[in-house]
Amino acid sequence: MKTTIQTTIDSLGRNNMAGYFVADATELIGLLQDLLPKGTIVGSGDSVTLEQTGVFEFLRNGDYVFHDKFQPGLTSADKRSLYLKNFSAHTFIIGTSAVTMDGKLFNIDGNGSRVAPMIYGPEQVIVVVGTNKIVPNVEAAIERTRQIAAPLDAIRLKKDTPCVTLGRCIDCNHKQRICNDFVLITGQFTENRIKVIIVNDALGY
Numbered sequence: 001m002k003t004t005i006q007t008t009i010d011s012l013g014r015n016n017m018a019g020y021f022v023a024d025a026t027e028l029i030g031l032l033q034d035l036l037p038k039g040t041i042v043g044s045g046d047s048v049t050l051e052q053t054g055v056f057e058f059l060r061n062g063d064y065v066f067h068d069k070f071q072p073g074l075t076s077a078d079k080r081s082l083y084l085k086n087f088s089a090h091t092f093i094i095g096t097s098a099v100t101m102d103g104k105l106f107n108i109d110g111n112g113s114r115v116a117p118m119i120y121g122p123e124q125v126i127v128v129v130g131t132n133k134i135v136p137n138v139e140a141a142i143e144r145t146r147q148i149a150a151p152l153d154a155i156r157l158k159k160d161t162p163c164v165t166l167g168r169c170i171d172c173n174h175k176q177r178i179c180n181d182f183v184l185i186t187g188q189f190t191e192n193r194i195k196v197i198i199v200n201d202a203l204g205y
Contacts, residue, residue, distance in 0.1 A: 001131060004101060004131075004134055005021055005131065005134070005198055007101050008099060008100075008101050008103065008134055008198065009021065009196075009198070010103075011100075011101060011102045011103030012099075012103040012196055013103070014103060015103040015104065015186060015187035015188070016187050016188040016189070016190070016191045016192070016193075017103065017105075017187070017188055017192065017193075017194040017195070017196060018192040018194070018195040018196065019103075019195075019196050019198065020195065020196070020197045020198065021197075021198045021200070022197060022198070022199055022200070023199075023200050024199065024200065024201065025052075025053040025054055025199065025201075028053055028055070028128065028197060028199055029053075029054065029055070029058050031197060032055065032058065032093075032126070033062075035091075035124070035126060035195065036062075036064060036091060038063040038064070039063060039064070039065065040064050040065070040090050040091055041064070041065040041067070041088075041089045041090045041091070042059055042064050042065065042066050042067065042089055042090070042091045042092075042093060043067040043082070043085065043086030043089035043091070043092045043093075043117060043122065044056070044059070044066075044067070044068075044069070044086075044092065044093045044094060045069070045083075045086075045092075045094050045113055045114035045117075046069075046114060047093075047094055047095035047114075047128070047204065048095065048153075048156070048203070048204040048205060049095035049128050049129065049130060049199075049203040049204035050093065050094070050095060050128060052203050052204065053128065053199065053203065055093060055128065056068075056070065059093070067082045067085050067086055067089060068082075069082050069083075083113040083116075086113075086117045086121065086122065087116070087117055087120070087121030087122070088121065088122075089117070089121070089122050090122060090123050090124060091122055091123070091124040091125070091126060092117040092118065092121070092122040092124070092125045092126070093125075093126045093127075093128065094114055094117075094118060094125070094126075094127060094128075095127065095128055095129060095203075095204050096127050096129050096133065096196075097133065097141070097144070097145040097149050098133050098134075098135050098140075098141035098142075098144050098145055098149075099127075099129050099133055099134055099135070099141075099196060099198075100134075100135055100136065100137055100138055100140070100141055101134065101135070101136050101137070102137065103187075104138060104141070104184060104185060104186050105118075105127065105184070105185040105194070105196070106138060106141035106142060106145060106182075106183070106184050106185075107145070107181075107182075107183050107185075108145050108146065108149070108150055108178070108179050108180075108181065108182055108183075109178075109180065109181040109183065110177075110178035110179075110180055110181070111180070111181075112180075112181045115181055115183040118183070118185065118194070119183070119185070123193065124193060124195065125193060125194045125195070126195050126197065127194060127195065127196045127197065128197050128199060128203075129196060129197070129198055129199070129203070129204075130198075130199050130201050130202050130203030130204060131198060131199070131200060131201065131202065132202040132203065132204075133203075133204065134198070138184060141184075142182070146169040146171075146179065147168050147169055148205060149204075149205040150163060150169055150178060150179050151163035151164065151166075151167055151168060151169060152205040153178060153205055154176075154178055156205075157178065159174075159176045159178060160174070160176055161174045161176050161177055161178070162174065
């Protein structure tokens, strides 16, 4: 695994993305403190990984302006407003469906609110990922996301899609389908705009 992680970090660097490795959630929070100056405007999207590692609580309790989409009582219009504000946030923090050993990020999204700010807008994008999401190549990333991550996320979101019952993707055309946007990030113009933090743990889906 050490070789796999180092290969992935080296590959991210060649693709103009910074790679980091931390042993656990405690080290993760410490690194985030270094990467986020006080007063930073921070946006985020849905992420089981960020929930599991305590990142959301860290942002809520820290000296940051956090666009928290999980505030009680938010309407659909309120959430849309936050999604749009994420484009002008200094930092966008999110998980990822898969990271390849040749330094690429792959995600599937339902409405694009997670992947759009990763592509454009925020000056800094921080991606937190567990070692379970490192895959050899893009083909493996797509397979992992469609057959493992997406069905589990559909269950979490209480969707009525076929994958919830079957436990696998059949490329449905259901009205609640969450597999609408397939996004592969292969590099960046701005060096280290995207920072990928690999946590030595199995996190998320």
